[in-house]
Amino acid sequence: MKKVQFKSKYTQYIFLAPTLIIISIFLYLPIVQTFRDAFTTQDAFGFGRFFAGWDNFKFVLSDPSYLVALKFTFIYIFVITVISCSLGLLLAVQANKVIHGKSAYKTLLIWPYAIAPAVVGVTAQYFFSERFGILYALFNSLWGFDWTANIFDAYIYLFIAGSWKQISANFIFFLAGLQTIQKSVIEASLIDCRSSLRRFWTITFPLLMPTTFFLVIINITYGFFDTFGIIDTTTIGAPSGETKTLVYKAYIDGFRGLDLGAAGAQSIIMMLLVLIITIIQFRYIERRIHYN
């Protein structure tokens, strides 16, 4: 290969500049601003800004509604990850077995992945509208479902809306993961073991662990950050703030309540949470995984 040599030492910086500028404006600047907001307070009219130390953090952490949002966020992430990973895996295993019309199945199952969260929310609205929603009517006839009044029902609404799109994402990755498993290894297990369920848990599933680990991280990140659009188009925190995730609450407090200090503190707490979760994942879970 021919090595390209720049004449001037500075040419490389010109090529790097667009990326660096974009990253600075849209990534680093907001981070700096968040820290500034978190450690200052503004008076009600926005005239002055005073250093506030840990006051904003103390305020946020002693606010009962913040703890509600924290609890909901973890429940939400856990349920969505479990539902969408297991259904995605189930669909991928089944689609991998299909011989005829395989690509049709794949295409249909992948479609929801391309839909933006807000659109997913709007779609879910059609199913859960009090006046004409099919699922609303069905659940309502079963146990008097009403998400505007009942916390559990609101949870169900969000779990379904939130998992739907993620099933597609997980499906694609699991399918790709299944195809990286050597065919002859599966064949060897066909000769060694009669029960297909046992084969799945002893051979296929362990060999899919790298994919599963990756997807769990992706789903947790999704649960943390990408659900804003869904909540904002569905429950908007109904019945009374129990279905707000941390991100959604930070947004509401910051931009609706105009309490930028509290919103900034919430963002930083969230960042720390994600950091801790990620460290735990890589430290303790990843070690047990076999990579080919």
Add this chain to the structure above:
Amino acid sequence: MSFINLKNVVKVYPDGTQAIFNSSLSIEKGELVVFVGPSGCGKSTLLRMIAGLEDVTDGEIDLDGNRINEIDPSERDIAMVFQNYALYPHMSVYNNIAYGLRSRGIKKLEIEAQVTNVSELLQIGDLLSKKPGQLSGGQRQRVAMGRAIARDPKVFLFDEPLSNLDAKLRVQVRLEIKKLQRKMGTTSIFVTHDQTEAMTLGDRLVVMNKGVMEQVGTPMEIYYHPKTKFVAEFIGTPSMNFITGSIKDKTFKASSFAIPAKYEDKDDVILGVRPEDISITKATTGVKCKVELIEKLGSSTVIYCVDMKENQLCVSTQSRASVEVGDTIHISTNNKALHFFDRETSKALTK
């Protein structure tokens, strides 16, 4: 009643490729049969049908007196060694060997005894706690063998298990497989495209070509009495020489020479002579040739030459012939070592 019976077996893949044409074969208990043939001739397909990894399109496969077409691979009591070994990458060597036993609900103590047994037999005792990724190719091969042996199945199926080893190891493992098979007395089918491997391993060979069994027989039968031109050409190195000509009045006439042939008159005949059946004569009675290329292999010398009518000929001689490229030599052959084939059907002529 033979131990394994293939009756008119046909395989057509879902995409329409016909891999096996009407093939029948009987294998006796304790035999080591080798399927040999060029790449794509359907060896693996046939083996995989016996293993149950491919459906049988038509015909029947019997094992130990029972039809097994519809029986699940795990219930056929066979074990297979794959070309790439197909070890379970996430399991230790011990678990790789024990997996098949565990799935069959065998007791833990028994499994332990069996794995120890097998690992001693194959000298892999100190690898038991390692993962396949930490093993060399040769060690993996042994583990794959161990996994097959551990279950003490009715049949061993080998699909080119030696092709990923280096030449020296291949010869060594080949010997070991043969010894092991003799010792255990387990009926085995071995697939290879290497004719030396086939000749040295097999009690009987099945020479395959384009989905058809061209000939079934002992290595010597196949070597000395090939039934088709394909078999004659495929078995033996260097390859057999072929010269076209015709038979008239019990004499085969080629463009540059004539030799006695006790067959009926026929146009379009191909004469086949193995390079080792041709010798260089001092007399000038033989066919006159010009030497074009010489390969000295130590134990033998292979001489490539052309006769006066541009027929290519290959001669293999044990003696240290003092022949140089460009020399003119005279060659002759033992009349008993000649093979005649019908040029149209490629079949050997019968008297």
